Amino acid sequence: MTPRTLKTLLVVSLVVNVFLLGSIAGGAYRWFANERAVAAEQRGLRFAASELSDERQRQLREALRDTRRDAQPLIRAARDGRRDLVRILSAPQLDRDALDAALASTREADSALRAQIESTVAGFAATLTPDERLKLVDAMERRGPLRAAIPPQKK
Numbered sequence: 001m002t003p004r005t006l007k008t009l010l011v012v013s014l015v016v017n018v019f020l021l022g023s024i025a026g027g028a029y030r031w032f033a034n035e036r037a038v039a040a041e042q043r044g045l046r047f048a049a050s051e052l053s054d055e056r057q058r059q060l061r062e063a064l065r066d067t068r069r070d071a072q073p074l075i076r077a078a079r080d081g082r083r084d085l086v087r088i089l090s091a092p093q094l095d096r097d098a099l100d101a102a103l104a105s106t107r108e109a110d111s112a113l114r115a116q117i118e119s120t121v122a123g124f125a126a127t128l129t130p131d132e133r134l135k136l137v138d139a140m141e142r143r144g145p146l147r148a149a150i151p152p153q154k155k
Contacts, residue, residue, distance in 0.1 A: 045060070045064060045117070045121060045140075047139075047143050048136065048139040048140040048142075048143050049136060049139065050139060050143070051135045051136075051138070051139050052128075052132055052135060052136060056128070056132065059124065059127075060121075060124050063120050063123070063124050064117070064120060066120075067116050067117055067120040070116070071112075071113050071116050071117075074109045074112050074113040074116070075109075075113060077105065077106075078106055078109035078110050078113065081102050081103075081105045081106030081109060082106055084098075084102040084105075084106075085099070085102050085103065085106065088102055
């Protein structure tokens with residue numbers, strides 16, 4: 001190889017390495033920034049119990065896990081209903097009766113699932129002390145399903 005060829009390869013290699021390092025650094029920055037944003041925005045029932053003791057949090061997670069396990073047929077029915085909705089709505093001819101039936105079955109499965117989850121949370125709340133229930137309600141208003149129900153306070 002001539003010295004000119006070696007210099008060209010060296011420059012190309014340097015450019016590729018700088019590009020790769022920049023890509024890795026940019027990807028790492030976005031990943032870590034997203035991790036912090038996700039941690040700050042954790043919402044849902046299991047995160048609403050974050051102010052309770054570790055034992056109480058574990059009890060709620062287990063109760064929700066058991067409910068989810070028991071409700072697998074409902075979850076599947078709702079998922080299948082949504083797939084049917086996509087299939088019906090993307091068909092060349094809209095079958096309104098099939099659409100209404102798919103909407104009704106999906107709504108029924110979603111409602112039954114929600115009722116099971118609400119019953120689980122109510123059963124869990126019944127085991128809490130009044131102080132623990134206040135902590136749970138406060139956290140549910142900030143991070144859980146009650147966050148949209150309470151209008152923000154004006155200061």
